[in-house]
Amino acid sequence: MPNIRRGMMAAAGAGGGVEYELWAWGNGGSGTLGNGEAVGKTSPIQIGDKFMGEIDVAGEGIIATGNRIDAGGVSSAAIKGDGTLWTWGSNTQGKLGIGDTTSRSSPVQVGSLTDWRSILVGWTSMCATKTDGTLWGWGNGDQPDTYPKLSGQQIDVSSPVQIGSDTDWTGVLAINSKFANAALGLKTDGQMYMWGSGITAYWTQAGFAYSPSDPPYSNALYSRYPTAIDDKSYVNAGCGNNCVLAIEKDTGKLWAWGYNNYGQLGNGTTTSISSPVQIGSATDWLWTAGDEQGETFVAANTNGEIWGSGRQEVGALGLENKTGYCSPVQVGGPGGWSAGGHGMAGRGTLHDITDANGDNTGGALWACGDDFYGILGNGGSGDTSSPIQIGTDTTWVALNKQASRSTTWKLAIKQAD
16 A cells, blocks of 8 residues: 555655646535536536646645635635636625625636635635635624624625734635534644634633623634634644544644544544544544534545544445444555545545555545435445445546535546546
8 A cells, every 4th residue: 555645745746737627526506516507416527627727736735735625505616726716606695705696606716816725615604725824714704693604704795805914824624513604724833723603612612702691602602713722733634513633743643522422533432522632543644534414534544544433324434334433443445545635525425536556646536425416426326335436537636625514515626638
């Protein structure tokens, strides 16, 4: 099995001159697939012609930590190789960031800037980082009778507005709180921050307000502005339903905290915890992600292995069963699973890309679990607890890493022919 971290280094800089395409499948309501329609597709369809442009897939972070494509809350977003930002789908409260509230079924460019770095799509808002280290948000804001949103704004805004004045943001990572209104972000020193609402005390206790007698924040924690979670340094994180798995910077250790009703934290119990606990003793973790329902987690290591825990009512771990696990088990399927930029979505669906060339520059696309809305991409043939290959191409390089709740479609990037 190839060493993924070494493969990433070999691929860095190798993407210059190589063009990439955007593909999508699953639920197409509100135009989420970006193909000019509002209907679903049970097999991958190409969006535009070489839509993503030239990308250095390793050097630009798309494999390990970056969110270059994201989907959630009936909207989608992508950052092309030239640094431009594009959005499509539902545009309630200006969520697409294009200056109006009209929904789009094809990608529309957000402004004219070419320095976007990562993007995160919530239920009614989005946030993003730029290459200059600034953080931006737009869409639904914190207005009377509403919860704070990941947009970081106090009113609805239909174009990007900077959140704070810091210039050391490296990326926005994951979202999956109860109402998809909270976000995780990282700074250059590895400090992890959270902002938004709809979370519980089990997710984080650092700096979040609790106002049980003050509607609309009744029985909820919230923070209008990014708030540090703890004093650890992280490099990657994934969210479940009010729970987090995060990989510590430099050490490669895996930490977890939050709701644990299905054993999704992987600590051998089903007891929820409010402070980070290390999962196992391994120090070679690379990325982690949760499913749309937030009841299953997967994490990948530098050897290309994927491990998972939690609820498995539709066989998302590819083990030919529907047994739940409260300690990590190795995900089934073909050998040589790629460990970069690929994660879960749907109601218990795992997608991944095998490392066909041993250098993390592309491979075959595989899926297992729930086929709700055709999210597996296998032509609508139904749920499966064994990994199945989607098509025959071996030039796939990345999938959107994680979806917010109620996301039943996938985005993917493939090398152009």
